[in-house]
Amino acid sequence: MESHVNEVLLRWIVIVPLLGAAVNGLLNRRLSRRLSGLLACAAVGVSFALSVVVFLRLVGMEAEQRRVTDTLATWMAFGNFRVDLAFAMDQLSAVMALVVTGVGFLIHVYSLGYMAHDEGFSRFFTYMNLFIFAMMTLVLGENLPMLFVGWEGVGLCSYLLISFWFNDEANAAAGKKAFVVNRIGDFGFLLGMFLIGTTLLPHLHEGEGLYSFATLQSHAGILAPVATAICLLLFVGATGKSAQIPLYIWLPDAMAGPTPVSALIHAATMVTAGVYMVVRTNFLFVLSPTAMAVVAAVGAVTAIFASTIALTQNDIKKVLAYSTVSQLGYMMLACGVGAFAMGIFHVMTHAFFKALLFLGSGSVIHAMSNEQDMRIMGGLRSKLPVTWWTFAVGTLALAGIFPFAGFFSKDEILWKTWSSGNTVLWVIGFVAAGLTAFYMARLISLTFFGRNRASAEVQSHIHESPATMTVPLVVLAVLSLVGGWIGIPHFMGGLAHFEQWLEPVFAAAAGSGGHITEVHSGVAAIDATAHAVQTGHAGGAAVHDTTMEWVLALASLAWGLLGLVLGWFVYNRRLGVAAAARGLGGGFFHKVLENKYYVDEAYEGTFIRPGFRFSRTVLWKGVDAGLIDGLLVNGTALVVAIIASLLRLFQNGMVRFYAWSITIGMSVFVLYLVFSR
Amino acid sequence: MEVTLTHYLALAGVLFLTGMTGFIVRRNALIMLMCIELMLCAVNIVFAAFSRLHGDAGGHIFVLMNFAVAAAEAAIGLAILVEIFRRRRTVNVDDLKALME
Amino acid sequence: MEGFLFWFCGGLMVLGGLMTVLQRNAVVSAVWLVFAFINAAGIFAALDAPFLAVMQVLVYAGAIMVLFLFVIMMLQEPTLADERRLLRLPLWPAVALPPAAVIVLLAGWFRESGTSGLGPAPAAGFGGPEHIAGLLLGRYVLAFELISIVLLVAIIGALAVGKDERKLPWK
Numbered sequence: 010m011e012s013h014v015n016e017v018l019l020r021w022i023v024i025v026p027l028l029g030a031a032v033n034g035l036l037n038r039r040l041s042r043r044l045s046g047l048l049a050c051a052a053v054g055v056s057f058a059l060s061v062v063v064f065l066r067l068v069g070m071e072a073e074q075r076r077v078t079d080t081l082a083t084w085m086a087f088g089n090f091r092v093d094l095a096f097a098m099d100q101l102s103a104v105m106a107l108v109v110t111g112v113g114f115l116i117h118v119y120s121l122g123y124m125a126h127d128e129g130f131s132r133f134f135t136y137m138n139l140f141i142f143a144m145m146t147l148v149l150g151e152n153l154p155m156l157f158v159g160w161e162g163v164g165l166c167s168y169l170l171i172s173f174w175f176n177d178e179a180n181a182a183a184g185k186k187a188f189v190v191n192r193i194g195d196f197g198f199l200l201g202m203f204l205i206g207t208t209l210l211p212h213l214h215e216g217e218g219l220y221s222f223a224t225l226q227s228h229a230g231i232l233a234p235v236a237t238a239i240c241l242l243l244f245v246g247a248t249g250k251s252a253q254i255p256l257y258i259w260l261p262d263a264m265a266g267p268t269p270v271s272a273l274i275h276a277a278t279m280v281t282a283g284v285y286m287v288v289r290t291n292f293l294f295v296l297s298p299t300a301m302a303v304v305a306a307v308g309a310v311t312a313i314f315a316s317t318i319a320l321t322q323n324d325i326k327k328v329l330a331y332s333t334v335s336q337l338g339y340m341m342l343a344c345g346v347g348a349f350a351m352g353i354f355h356v357m358t359h360a361f362f363k364a365l366l367f368l369g370s371g372s373v374i375h376a377m378s379n380e381q382d383m384r385i386m387g388g389l390r391s392k393l394p395v396t397w398w399t400f401a402v403g404t405l406a407l408a409g410i411f412p413f414a415g416f417f418s419k420d421e422i423l424w425k426t427w428s429s430g431n432t433v434l435w436v437i438g439f440v441a442a443g444l445t446a447f448y449m450a451r452l453i454s455l456t457f458f459g460r461n462r463a464s465a466e467v468q469s470h471i472h473e474s475p476a477t478m479t480v481p482l483v484v485l486a487v488l489s490l491v492g493g494w495i496g497i498p499h500f501m502g503g504l505a506h507f508e509q510w511l512e513p514v515f516a517a518a519a520g521s522g523g524h525i526t527e528v529h530s531g532v533a534a535i536d537a538t539a540h541a542v543q544t545g546h547a548g549g550a551a552v553h554d555t556t557m558e559w560v561l562a563l564a565s566l567a568w569g570l571l572g573l574v575l576g577w578f579v580y581n582r583r584l585g586v587a588a589a590a591r592g593l594g595g596g597f598f599h600k601v602l603e604n605k606y607y608v609d610e611a612y613e614g615t616f617i618r619p620g621f622r623f624s625r626t627v628l629w630k631g632v633d634a635g636l637i638d639g640l641l642v643n644g645t646a647l648v649v650a651i652i653a654s655l656l657r658l659f660q661n662g663m664v665r666f667y668a669w670s671i672t673i674g675m676s677v678f679v680l681y682l683v684f685s686r
Numbered sequence: 687m688e689v690t691l692t693h694y695l696a697l698a699g700v701l702f703l704t705g706m707t708g709f710i711v712r713r714n715a716l717i718m719l720m721c722i723e724l725m726l727c728a729v730n731i732v733f734a735a736f737s738r739l740h741g742d743a744g745g746h747i748f749v750l751m752n753f754a755v756a757a758a759e760a761a762i763g764l765a766i767l768v769e770i771f772r773r774r775r776t777v778n779v780d781d782l783k784a785l786m787e
Numbered sequence: 788m789e790g791f792l793f794w795f796c797g798g799l800m801v802l803g804g805l806m807t808v809l810q811r812n813a814v815v816s817a818v819w820l821v822f823a824f825i826n827a828a829g830i831f832a833a834l835d836a837p838f839l840a841v842m843q844v845l846v847y848a849g850a851i852m853v854l855f856l857f858v859i860m861m862l863q864e865p866t867l868a869d870e871r872r873l874l875r876l877p878l879w880p881a882v883a884l885p886p887a888a889v890i891v892l893l894a895g896w897f898r899e900s901g902t903s904g905l906g907p908a909p910a911a912g913f914g915g916p917e918h919i920a921g922l923l924l925g926r927y928v929l930a931f932e933l934i935s936i937v938l939l940v941a942i943i944g945a946l947a948v949g950k951d952e953r954k955l956p957w958k
Contacts, residue, residue, distance in 0.1 A: 662786030664718075664779045669710045669882065676885035683892050689793045694834070697797045699890035701804050707883040708808030716813045716859055720820050723851065724804055727827050730843075734834045741910075743918055747927045749839050750919070753846050754934045758941030760851050764858045765949035771862050 016066065016077035019096040022059045022106065023145045026052045030138035037131045049134035050117040053141050057110035064103045073513055075100050078151055089213045090206075092220055095151035101514045104353060105148040105285055108360050112277045113141050115481040119368050120269040122477035123375060133173060133267070140166035144278050148285065153202055153220035156286065160198070160250065163279045164191045170274060171266040180265040187259040194249015194256050201242030208235050222289060229292045236293055240300035243290060244307075251283025251337045253311045258609055260334055264326040268371030271326060276333050276367050277360035284340045284356055288349045291515055295347065305345020305426075309437040312338030314606075316444040320451070321602040324381045325370045328452050332407065333363060335441060339422055342438060348425035350511040354496050355422060357507075358414035361492045362406035365485035369400040372474045372482065373456060378467050383455040385467075390457040392471045395479045397457050399486040404453055406489040408446035409569045414493035416569075420562050421498060427561060442565060443572040450576025458581050500555040501562075694735035701728035715770075715777040719763050726756045789833050796829030813859045817852060824848040836914040 029052025033045055040048070067075045080095040098106065117137060124133050143166055147159025165188075172184030206219060212231050217224045225232070232239060247253070252260040263275050274280070287294060287304065294300055315334035322328045336359050343352035374381055376393055390397045406413035409420065419442060427435045461468055473479065496507035579586045591599040601607070659670070705724035712718055730749045737745025771777055803823030810816040824847045831840035912918050923931050 657787045660785075660787035662783030664782070665710050665713070668706075672706055672710065672882075673885055676889045679889045680892065683889075689790045689833075693793060693797075694830075695893070696890075697793075697801070697830070699893065700801055703883060703886045703890055704801070704804040704808055706886055710882045712808065714813055716855065716862070717808075717810075717816050720807055720816060720855065723820065723847070724807060724823065727824065727847070730839075731827065731830055731834075734831055734836045734839060737836070737914075738834045741913070743914060743922055744927070746836055746839055746914055746919055747922055747930065749836075750842065750923070751930055751934050753842060754938055757846060757851050758938055760854060761941050761945045762948065764854060765945040768858060768861065769948055777862060 014070075014074070014077045016063055016079050016098070018059050018063055019077065019079035019098060019149060020081060022056050022063070022110075023096060023142060023149060025055045025059070026138045026141040026145065028052065030135045030142060033131050033138060034135040037135075040131060042125070042130050045131045045134055046117075046121045049138050050114065050121065052138050053110055053114045053117050056141060056145065057107070057114050060103070060106040060110050063098055064107060067098065067100065067103055075513065080151070084154070089210060089217075089219070091218050092152055092154050093218050095155065095218075095221075096146075096149040097151035097222070098149055099514060100511050101285075101288060101353065102148050104357060104511070105281075106145065108357050109144050109148060109278045110141065112360050112364050112485070113137075113144075113273060115484055116269050116273045116277075116364060116368065119272075119371070119478050119481040120267075122475045123269055123371055124267065127267075129173065133170075136166055136169045136173070137269075137273070140170065140274060140279070144282070147282055151221055151223075152218055153205070153222070153225070156289070157195075157198065157202070160246075160282060160286075161195065163274070163282060164188060164195070164250070167191070167263070167274050167279055170270040171263045173266055173270065177265075183259075183262040183265040187263050190256050190259040191249045194246045197242045197245025197249070199246075201239050201246065204235055204239050204242065205232060208232055208239075225290070226292045229296060232293060233296045236296035237299045240290075240294050240297050241303060243286065243293075244300065244304055247283030247287050247341070248307065249283070250286075251280050251341065252334045253283070253307050253338060253341055254314060257311065257315070257334050258612065261327055261330045261605070264324070264330050268326070268367060268374060271330070272364045272367035272371070275330065276363035280333060280337055281340070281356045281360070284337065284344065284352055287341070287344045288353055288514075291344075291349050294344070301345050301347065303345070305342050305431060305434055308338045308341025308343075308345055309426075309434045309441075310338070311335065312342065313437050313441040313444070314338075316441045316448065318602055318605050319448045320444065321599055323384055325373065325383050325386075325452065325456065326367070326381055328383075328448060329363070329366055329370060332366075332445065332448070335445060336363065336407075338441075339419060339438065342426060342434060343422040346426050346429040346431055346434070348422060348429075349515050350508045351418065351421045351425055353511060354493075354507050355418040358406065358418040358489070358492050361414055361485055362403040362489040365399060365403040365482060365489055366407065368478070368482055368485065369396050369403060372396040372478055373400075375474055375478075376471045377463060378470050380463060380467060383452065385463045386456045386461065387459040387463075388457070388461040389471070393457075393473050395473060395482060399479075399482040400453070400457070402486040402489050404449045404573075406493075408449055408573055409442055409565055410573075411566055412490070412493070414489050414491070416566065417493035417496050417498070420565050421496070423565060424498075424558055424561050428557070439565070439568065443568050446569045446572025447576040450573045451580045454577055454580035458577075498558070500558040691735055691739055694731060698728040698731040698735070701725075701731070713778050713780050715767050715779050715782075718779065719760065719767070722763075723756060723760065726752060792829055792833035796826040796833065799823075800826035800830065814856065817855050817859060820855075821848050821852045824852065834914075838914055838916050838919045 029049050033040070033049055036045075063077065066077065076097060076099040078095060078097040080093050082094045083091065084094045085092045117134070120133065120137065124130055127133065140163060143159050143162025145159070146162060147156055150156040150159055168184045168188040171187050172181045175181045175184070202220070205225070209225070209228055209231055210219060212228065213219060213224075245256075249256040260275055260280070264271055266275075294304070312335045315331045315338065319328050319331035319335065322331060336355070340352045340355050340359070343349070343355060372393065373386065373389060373396060376389065376396075377386060380386065402413065406415040409416045423435060423438050423442070426438055461471075496505060498505050498508075593599070604610075702725050705721045705728060708721040708724070709718050712721065730752055733745040733749050733752070737743060737749075767777060770782065774781065776782075800823050803819050803826060806819035807816050807823060810819060824843060827847075828840040828843040831837075831843055
């Protein structure tokens, strides 16, 4: 049911960053760097503070009622179709809002130091604030179109920020690629929305916003027949934004942008928009087991696919990029098996440690005078202590080592996958987790251990980053450590606060047909709910399942540790093993992986080049030059000219001709008069 | 045979036809003007005939007006013709097509 | 009397008109036109319009045609060179046929609608100077005045068009 508790602050959470962007954008170089940066960070900070305030308000409310809205105006309205310019925050949005603005704030502070010497300092912060604005619109949108507005907005900002140093054409190309690929996904998203609209509109009553999430949820039954189609179409959009197969190709290229951008947009926030969208519309997805299966499968395959590529990349940021793709796959896997809360949990923890890793890599790159190739790095452990320690924390979190944040979220996902009966997917996820640990160990070894392989000049410049950069690193490291502790599952004696908090959002997924589950009844109820999510694998007492949970948890832990140790060992001590692995199969495997399975090349050949050819020959020469220019424009002029040249014959200046015309006309007229009697 | 209205109208018609055809066929501007006079004369005959038919001498008045207008028109037309001749040394209307498109 | 006048003067008038149009020499054309006008006076006489008949001779034949002859003589080019091929047959029918058809039809129409004669003879003095004067200065005095303005305008216009620019007093 819709709750109409009003919260005016919601609009300010969204608008303040926009104002920040406006001021920075309009005043640009007239502001001193100090002021410009301060303004931008303050804008995000205010947004974060307001998010906290509203969050606390939600905390103080009854669990089933935890939703506040803020309607600014009616955006579109005709007949029964109505879409409002409105924001809403419930438990899910609150989590997202806090993560986005919180991590966003830290990254803004970090950027003060990282971009300090950059020419386009103000422009950078304009775009960053604009991004926060768009992301908040996405997250706090009360209805699907508002979400889509934010969706497009973050796509735009992504483009602007990826090609921030646009003077280099490669960067501009990367930005374009990101935008275009996103657009393809958006097409699917739009089709899904249209399908929802046409199906639902005839059944609406007056006054119900068509795309409002509350309305969609309450009318989910009507959408059930087309749910599969809708969800698959929406998921296409999600694959674009959240870089899943087949539309992930833009994310590695997006590393062309400044490192804070990679941290904020392509690790912590924008790429999670797809996951958020799937979770937001969970009541639709659960209506279609097919769609759920697709989501889970795509997620799992993406996870392992990307992690294999990450094994061979030499650019530090590219490794992290593929790692992001892989982790996003985990989030999708979680959604696909019905563990939506776990998906969001991983979003949150991933935001912490991936942002940390990216910012840390930024620190490394900064120290190495903009060198990104790991083969030239080494031994930075002693030179960059803070960076090293925070990076280590991030790596442990990513590899899923207890008690860091990543352990809890990843473990829960794998557990839910196993317990929902998807053993194959579990295996895929499990293997990928091992690979994750391995390539991170490789990254650490090449970067922080061993001897430095750079030139003497570069080596002389190596220095730790300024406080404005290291403080956020430390904060994120702390979060990467403790961030998972709010989601400690029951079998470990925790209270699963996170899952509990998000429970009401997934009432539909709980299978109780729209009724809010009783969440105050304690552990048993929660376990019962978790069982309801699983597809018929429930059997046995709670004790039996707990044992399995422990087994899997310990297996994940051991496997992760094995991966780390093995990786460190190979790349630190026995480099010969690495060389041998590279030479396996005549260097074939390594070549395929290093070239990212030649996916980009395949797309180029199948879609891009034929597309160009078609555009050039048919659309340009055929339609544009031939049809429109030739026939319609010139043709019209030609017709006019022909008619004019015919009419011109009457204006020949010959008096006698004029007289003759008069005569003829007069005769006709008189004849008419005579005969009309 | 009694001379009826129709006879007079036929006479006027023939004169008018002659004048009009002459106007279209001839190229000498002076002769064209004369053809116009011929046409006007035909009209005068029609007015006089109808005036006689209805016994209303208003038709005669109109004929007098016609005389005056014809005179005025001939005067101005000739003046223009003289001016054109001064400039272009021709009264051949086929040569006077400066207003053509 | 009336019939005789009609046929005689009418026939001669038609002849005069044809000759006017068919002559190559403009002077000869003008003289034939004078001939036609004089016969027109005869037609007017047949129509009980004595005043008009006299006016026709005085004004039309006497003044206007004289003016024409003046101009023809002044321009000294009575015969145009390219009018030699004028009397080619194909051209005339193409031109004359439409109006001819119209006139024939009109004539036919009139013949059907009424072969009435011209009605009873009018009162004596009909069309005479006194009658005309009475109308002109009575019922149609406005037309009379206006026509005088027309003539004034015509004079001024003719002067304006025809004068020699070099001889202007203020040049």
